[in-house]
Amino acid sequence: MKRFFVLAFTIVVLFACNKQKEETFCTTATVLFMGDPAADGLGWVLYADSSRSLYYVPSNLPASFKKVGLGVNVCLYKTAEKINCFCAAPPNKYFITSIKPL
Numbered sequence: 001m002k003r004f005f006v007l008a009f010t011i012v013v014l015f016a017c018n019k020q021k022e023e024t025f026c027t028t029a030t031v032l033f034m035g036d037p038a039a040d041g042l043g044w045v046l047y048a049d050s051s052r053s054l055y056y057v058p059s060n061l062p063a064s065f066k067k068v069g070l071g072v073n074v075c076l077y078k079t080a081e082k083i084n085c086f087c088a089a090p091p092n093k094y095f096i097t098s099i100k101p102l
Contacts, residue, residue, distance in 0.1 A: 022077040024097055029056070031070040040085055046074060046094075057083055059093040071102035
């Protein structure tokens with residue numbers, strides 16, 4: 001019985017230490033509002049290029065940065081949380097670690 005508990009404890013410790021590390025990256029982006037999330041919009045979005053094909057939906061955009069067309073330098077990482085939308089592939093939310101206006 002004692003061996004069972006030692007083995008179970010060891011397995012729990014090994015799996016607990018196998019957490020995925022967040023990879024933070026930095027980019028320049030433009031802040032845009034893409035519709036009310038209650039009406040299937042994406043809310044506040046950071047577009048990383050002018051063609052609007054690469055975007056990030058932040059989970060913690062400060063109120064002072066919620067200005068359409070504002071250019072920002074932003075560092076963020078992808079979370080496991082998904083956006084609630086009727087999308088073919090719902091995008092992930094991103095957590096902002098630092099943000100500055102251009």
